[in-house]
Amino acid sequence: MEGRFMQLSDVAAELNVSDSQVYHMVRSGELPAIKVGGRGQWRVERARLEAYIEQKYAETADWVRTNPLVDRDD
Template identity: 45%
Template sequence: MSEAQGRPRFLTVNEVADLMRVSRMTVYRLVHSGELPAVRVGRSFRVPQDALDAYLRSSTTVEPTGGERRSS
């Protein structure tokens, strides 16, 4: 868990957008599509820090080694 007390840390949509360097709308799309788990609190969403970490780990791409770029 993210917290020392065993409680998960929840992030707002704005905080997730800032961390990912994307727009809030992108975060909302990820939440609504089910790609990024979230909890609805009233009219807003909270994303567990662990869920964001897992999403980012699963979305990581590996670039070719040696600084080479592939051309299309």
């Protein structure tokens, strides 16, 4: 059974990016996360990560629509 919360390293592996990229996403507020425990370790809720991924799919689809690929006859 998968847990509700993920460590930043697990999020990085899931997104195939570096740990530092995920940390930046969390610190900038782009990816919602919480700090837990006495040492303030970051955790990302699995459902929030899935929502983030869906948001990025929608943003990418919008970008593709507004920036169509143009054939070049060079």
